[in-house]
Amino acid sequence: xxxxxxxxxxxxxxxxxxxxxxxxxxxxxxxxxxxxxxxxxxxxxxxxxxxxxxxxxxxxxxxxxxxxxxxxxxxxxxxxxxxxxxxxxxxxxxxxxxxxxxxxxxxxxxxxx
Amino acid sequence: xxxxxxxxxxxxxxxxxxxxxxxxxxxxxxxxxxxxxxxxxxxxxxxxxxxxxxxxxxxxxxxxxxxxxxxxxxxxxxxxxxxxxxxxxxxxxxxxxxxxxxxxxxxxxxxxxx
Numbered sequence: 001x002x003x004x005x006x007x008x009x010x011x012x013x014x015x016x017x018x019x020x021x022x023x024x025x026x027x028x029x030x031x032x033x034x035x036x037x038x039x040x041x042x043x044x045x046x047x048x049x050x051x052x053x054x055x056x057x058x059x060x061x062x063x064x065x066x067x068x069x070x071x072x073x074x075x076x077x078x079x080x081x082x083x084x085x086x087x088x089x090x091x092x093x094x095x096x097x098x099x100x101x102x103x104x105x106x107x108x109x110x111x112x113x
Numbered sequence: 114x115x116x117x118x119x120x121x122x123x124x125x126x127x128x129x130x131x132x133x134x135x136x137x138x139x140x141x142x143x144x145x146x147x148x149x150x151x152x153x154x155x156x157x158x159x160x161x162x163x164x165x166x167x168x169x170x171x172x173x174x175x176x177x178x179x180x181x182x183x184x185x186x187x188x189x190x191x192x193x194x195x196x197x198x199x200x201x202x203x204x205x206x207x208x209x210x211x212x213x214x215x216x217x218x219x220x221x222x223x224x225x226x227x
Contacts, residue, residue: 044218095158101215
């Protein structure tokens with residue numbers, strides 16, 4: 001069965017420092033992987049996706065993600081964090097079947113001034 | 114273009130009542146998926162509709178149901194509400210109805226059952 005895991009409940013980083021939010025996956029076949037962000041009292045917003053090709057995927061708001069097949073990881077990164085990046089981040093993988101995504105538990109990112 | 118619209122944004126209901134939530138997808142999108150989000154269980158898939166047909170269903174009791182209309186708008190209904198149904202209900206639409214391409218989410222309906 002397809003699954004993703006986000007090993008950290010919360011990540012704290014100082015503004016201006018690089019950030020990493022971790023995600024590992026378990027899929028059969030070629031993986032499709034997603035990152036979404038959720039701000040308070042809002043729905044999820046798409047950040048980026050990996051389908052195939054370059055291992056470094058660039059997305060919205062300056063975020064990028066590094067796909068590593070040997071480590072089965074898809075970590076979200078940003079070179080310089082902003083306070084406005086503070087939110088809940090989810091990685092996700094298609095589950096098979098029609099139009100169903102399996103989400104990780106989420107990681108709360110807190111960027112401190 | 115307009116995004117995914119969910120109404121109402123907030124609801125307070127009493128145990129035992131029923132509730133209907135509405136979702137209008139992005140124009141042209143034929144697939145609508147529904148998720149329940151709670152602090153304890155995270156994001157859980159409820160069901161997916163494509164061209165008025167339910168194609169996929171999650172592990173929820175029969176009290177949770179949905180439908181899709183010919184204009185792709187979707188509703189979900191929860192009958193005999195329980196306290197544990199308190200959650201943020203999210204719908205998401207997609208053009209292709211293929212999860213390999215991801216979705217666009219609405220802002221959700223916050224349901225509180227008292």
